[in-house]
Amino acid sequence: MDSLIKEKFGDNFVDKLELVADSLFFEEKKNTTFEYYEVDTWAMRKNNEDQLGGDFIINYLNEKLPPKSSFRFVSNIVDRPHYVIEFTVDKQGETKNVEIKERNNTEKFKGTDKIILNEISKIKDWTPASIRNEPVTAKFQRGVAIESGE
Structure with a gap:
């Protein structure tokens, strides 16, 4: 599965996805x-x-x-x-x-x-x-x- 994701979306796709998810999590909760x-x-x-x-x-x-x-x-x-x-x-x-x-x-x-x-x-x-x-x-x-x- 990892090789298919790399082929379709590039080497750093999962890392970039994790950064976006972290950013969304922080923005949603930053005042709590x-x-x-x-x-x-x-x-x-x-x-x-x-x-x-x-x-x-x-x-x-x-x-x-x-x-x-x-x-x-x-x-x-x-x-x-x-x-x-x-x-x-x-x-x-x-x-x-x-x-x-x-x-x-x-x-x-x-x-x-x-x-x-x-x-x-x-x-x-x-x-x-x-x-x-x-x-x-x-x-x-x-x-x-x-x-x-x-």
């Missing part, structure tokens, strides 16, 4: 919110090479805990109480629509929901995600686990 898997580059912390800031969110949340807290936030959610947080980074690099999508054994850590929602909402200096080098609004998820000091 993209899912993380639809973007070419994820949101990054300004002046940082790590997508989604690496452990920035974890470190940032730990700074907001009360002194002598009995727990801390960590990124590895395996076998730990944890949250799955969803948030949007808009075209201007601001955090929007922070939601907790999943809770797992977090009941005994009172107030952590509020800390996570309030503090992540305050982050305003992202380099936004992009498609075809154009900044876009995109939705991301991040796991935040709790490591107890007990």
Whole structure:
């Protein structure tokens, strides 16, 4: 089939078709919110090479805990109480629509929901995600686990 397409339409036909399809997809959705898997580059912390800031969110949340807290936030959610947080980074690099999508054994850590929602909402200096080098609004998820000091 590939040889028939090449013969009839030329060597680069499929590549050109993919570019047109990408362009149409982007134009149709450019003023909406993209899912993380639809973007070419994820949101990054300004002046940082790590997508989604690496452990920035974890470190940032730990700074907001009360002194002598009995727990801390960590990124590895395996076998730990944890949250799955969803948030949007808009075209201007601001955090929007922070939601907790999943809770797992977090009941005994009172107030952590509020800390996570309030503090992540305050982050305003992202380099936004992009498609075809154009900044876009995109939705991301991040796991935040709790490591107890007990």
